[in-house]
Amino acid sequence: MKQSLGARTLLYTHPVVVIGTYDRDGRPNAMTAAWAGICCSSPPCVAVSLQRPRHTYRNIVETQAFTVNIPSEKYVREADFLGMVSGKDTDKFAAAGLTPVKSAEVNAPCVDEFPVVLDCRLFQSFELGLHTQFVGEILDVRVEESVLGPDGMPEMGRIRPFIYDSARQEYHAIGRLIGKAFSAGKELKG
């Protein structure tokens, strides 16, 4: 029996990503977001939703660029911090002890310590209501060599990303492998 919890923004699961931007004077900023996801294969695009008052909002509008950085578990404190304070008042990179490095592809900084970064140019933006959705075209994905497997592709167990539980405001690690996609369901094809 299902119980109604009303109209709310609950989903399992939310990713935890950190959006890297420059302001008009070239000052780097980083903001944690959970409302993000891939949204198109061609062109390859990722969407991030932001409220207008956010410093990152203005930076994206002004620079037309951003990075999407994936923090590892060991940076859960830093990622949480980057979602708690505004870059209007604080040099968040410095306060978190993180290093901004300009992307070669776009006018936006990545977080050097994080293992995965998507370099994005602003492709489209949509006013949905209280949030605006910024759709970035992914120009490159860059990954730390230390998280690549023998086949040259990243390994979940080395990246160690984490997810956000919005119902309880908690972060969880990623657990064990439970199945291969396009394979686990084959026996049901009959």
Add this chain to the structure above:
Amino acid sequence: MKQSLGARTLLYTHPVVVIGTYDRDGRPNAMTAAWAGICCSSPPCVAVSLQRPRHTYRNIVETQAFTVNIPSEKYVREADFLGMVSGKDTDKFAAAGLTPVKSAEVNAPCVDEFPVVLDCRLFQSFELGLHTQFVGEILDVRVEESVLGPDGMPEMGRIRPFIYDSARQEYHAIGRLIGKAFSAGKELKG
């Protein structure tokens, strides 16, 4: 040192959701998707990206409604299956042994066996390229009573959702709690 993997749709992590729809004749369909996420708080909205040839695409356009269902780990086979075959040819609910139940709020079926469902009416849609993004206004979130904690809110350890690793086409369980949001980063506020 970061290594370039080129422009690709890599992100950590993708959710695994199942989109429930009816066709014009009221036949239920369910399709697994990983390119989905919350995108607005007011109105509360969730976005799902689909390619035009998908049966679910036409169903959403025709009914202006869909559900977003969260499968538990124990349904990984069923969820994988629902992403492998088309509802054009197959009664996917029947083939997977799952039960469609009409939502009270919208003209779309939920998957009765899955613990969480978001009832959505089509709010907006955006042509991005090869994919169209459907933005649904969440009219209700319904949750199995068995996954609610003593406080009436769902518990991650009872829902047991899972995530998709697109780099390796694998599903992973959710792991241990690693931090409280808006708390873990407080010590960096100085």
